[in-house]
Amino acid sequence: MSLRFDWYQSETKVVITVLLKGAIEKNYNVKIEPQKVHMTADGHELILNLLHPIVVDRSSHKAFSTKVEITLAKETGVRWESLEQKAEVVKEVAIRQAKNWDRLVSEEEKLDEKEAKGEAALNQLFKKIYSSSSPEVQKAMNKSFSESGGTVLSTNWNEVSKEKVTVKPPEGTEFRQWDK
The missing domain is CATH 2.60.40.790 (Immunoglobulin-like)
Structure with missing residues (x-):
């Protein structure tokens, strides 16, 4: 009973x-x-x-x-929707585990690349470069971008590590500090 x-x-x-x-x-x-x-x-x-x-x-x-x-x-502090697993959930988890996640991620990235246009496509490219780079390249990208106020993005750590990256505004514009 x-x-x-x-x-x-x-x-x-x-x-x-x-x-x-x-x-x-x-x-x-x-x-x-x-x-x-x-x-x-x-x-x-x-x-x-x-x-x-x-x-x-x-x-x-x-x-x-x-x-x-x-x-x-x-x-974990997750809110439980129910106390017990349902039979379908158990089956679904087993099916999900059988998937090739690497292939699924690469398919998703390809779709994202096709859909992106303009600035979104450029951001997508930078994300891809950053995520697939070595820690040194990631440090170089972070340092150059932050020190230059977003005007320089370098992947060469040997060059960037030696000194502060200077601001290089786009052609036809001039750089001014906001407090002056």
Whole structure:
């Protein structure tokens, strides 16, 4: 026979209240696993496949005269939409894990490149260069761009590391400091 229960949550925990009079006399037992709770008590059973993982060491249970309260410590502060996984969710997760994520990301990048125009395309190009570069190139890009007020973008760390990058305004314009 299954047990009736209710649950609520806070940012840090999930509390499951299992309705069971005289739980101690009925030899209740609770087993808490990272994503599963299993409770038994003289002919009664409750198995919950939790939606999100919990921290077993910080979780507990306590029997009262009319109920058993199971307190589960959340692994992350995520709000749970439901207490348990649905069968479809379990299947969907298994299907998702079988995907080739590298191929999916490269397909997405190709779509983004085709759709981008003008300044968006230029920003896309800079993002691609930055994300696929070595740490030295990334440092050079950050330093040159920030020190020049956004007028210079260099990928040569040997050149940029030696001195402060000067402002080089576009042709036909002049640079003025805002406070002068």
